[in-house]
Amino acid sequence: MIPCRRAHELSSEALDRQLSLSERLRLRLHLGMCVSCTRVDRQMDFMRQALRRLGDG
Amino acid sequence: MDGATELSATLGQMRPVLMNLARLQLRNEALAEDAVSETMLAALEQADTFRGGSKIRTWVVGILKHKVVDQLRRHKREISIDERLDADDGMELDDLFKNDGTRLVPAQDWGSPEELLSQKEFFETLQSCIDQLPANLGRVFLMREWLEYETHEICKELNITTTNCHVMLFRARLRLRECVEHKWLGTKVRA
Numbered sequence: 001m002i003p004c005r006r007a008h009e010l011s012s013e014a015l016d017r018q019l020s021l022s023e024r025l026r027l028r029l030h031l032g033m034c035v036s037c038t039r040v041d042r043q044m045d046f047m048r049q050a051l052r053r054l055g056d057g
Numbered sequence: 058m059d060g061a062t063e064l065s066a067t068l069g070q071m072r073p074v075l076m077n078l079a080r081l082q083l084r085n086e087a088l089a090e091d092a093v094s095e096t097m098l099a100a101l102e103q104a105d106t107f108r109g110g111s112k113i114r115t116w117v118v119g120i121l122k123h124k125v126v127d128q129l130r131r132h133k134r135e136i137s138i139d140e141r142l143d144a145d146d147g148m149e150l151d152d153l154f155k156n157d158g159t160r161l162v163p164a165q166d167w168g169s170p171e172e173l174l175s176q177k178e179f180f181e182t183l184q185s186c187i188d189q190l191p192a193n194l195g196r197v198f199l200m201r202e203w204l205e206y207e208t209h210e211i212c213k214e215l216n217i218t219t220t221n222c223h224v225m226l227f228r229a230r231l232r233l234r235e236c237v238e239h240k241w242l243g244t245k246v247r248a
Contacts, residue, residue, distance in 0.1 A: 003158025012227040016201070016208045036163035044230050046170050047237075050183055051202035053174065055078050055118040 002026050004037050011041040015048060064104050067113055068097045075121050077184065082125050082199045084192045088132055092124040099124070122204055129200070129214065150231055165238055179241065186236035190229055197222065198229035 002010075010019060010027040019027065031038045075096060079089035099120050100107075107116050155161055173179045187195055197215070200206045206214070212222050 003154075004160045005154045005158035008231060009227050012230050013223050015230075016223055016226055036160055039164040039166060040234065043164070043167060043234055046167070046173075047183075047230065047233060048202050049170070050174060050180070051199075052205070054180065054184070054203055055074055055121070056112065056115045 001033075002030050004030075004034065007031065007034065007037040008040055011037070011044050015044060061101075061104060064101065064107075064113070068100055068117065071114065071117055072097070075117070078118070078121060078203075079125055079128075081184065081187050081195065082203065083128055084196060085132075085135065088128045088135075092121065092128045095124045095127070096121040126204060133214070150228060153231070153235065164234075165242055167238070167241070182237060182240045183233075186233050186240065189236060190232055194225055194229040194232065197225045198233070201226055 007027060007030040010023055013019065014024075014027070027041075031041055072093065075093045076089055079092045080086065083089050083092065096117065100117050103120075107113065153161060167173060187199065190198065197211060200211050200214075201208065208219065208222055208226075211217075212219050215222075217225075
């Protein structure tokens with residue numbers, strides 16, 4: 001199983017490039033067992049949404 | 058109040074916000090001033106192209122993004138990326154993980170995304186955390202997430218490798234996440 005650090009990296013890279021099949025699988029397996037990394041994964045995605053609204057308010 | 062007066066008033070009120078955004082991306086006062094002046098002028102000159110549909114602020118921020126991109130292109134050299142500056146940036150991030158790569162402290166729950174997005178204070182926290190990013194990381198991160206450049210376009214514009222670009226984006230996101238969590242949840246606990 002990949003460590004949290006690698007899971008964080010893959011969560012980030014998923015926002016910038018298409019992950020390979022094995023990367024996606026490893027990330028999903030890790031997220032399935034790790035609440036903390038699941039939060040980080042969602043928060044990175046959320047920060048993108050927030051950034052796109054910067055200044056609109 | 059007629060349309061032109063209203064637009065002028067809105068632009069006047071928005072100027073500080075526009076300056077903050079331009080500064081965050083360009084990290085250069087003079088270039089930020091230029092981008093904002095060009096934005097306000099363009100908005101006034103193109104007032105008739107604004108169709109009520111989107112909010113006026115969204116429309117103006119849209120123009121600002123174009124003007125900031127123009128500045129980035131025009132002043133490539135002054136704001137070029139020095140990859141070496143970020144070489145010693147790894148330390149702080151490594152403090153988040155044990156040697157085997159597991160997190161030392163679990164990530165916290167931030168609550169409902171919709172609720173966060175509706176709070177002005179959250180955006181203020183976010184901006185202050187972006188401001189604290191090392192200049193190179195902040196610039197690459199905002200090009201990607203605010204100006205919505207594709208990763209390969211960032212590599213080309215800044216003349217950095219794809220790998221380096223991914224690493225910089227990762228570091229920026231992670232630092233930002235930790236900063237937002239610390240500041241935002243910290244405020245809520247005190248409140």
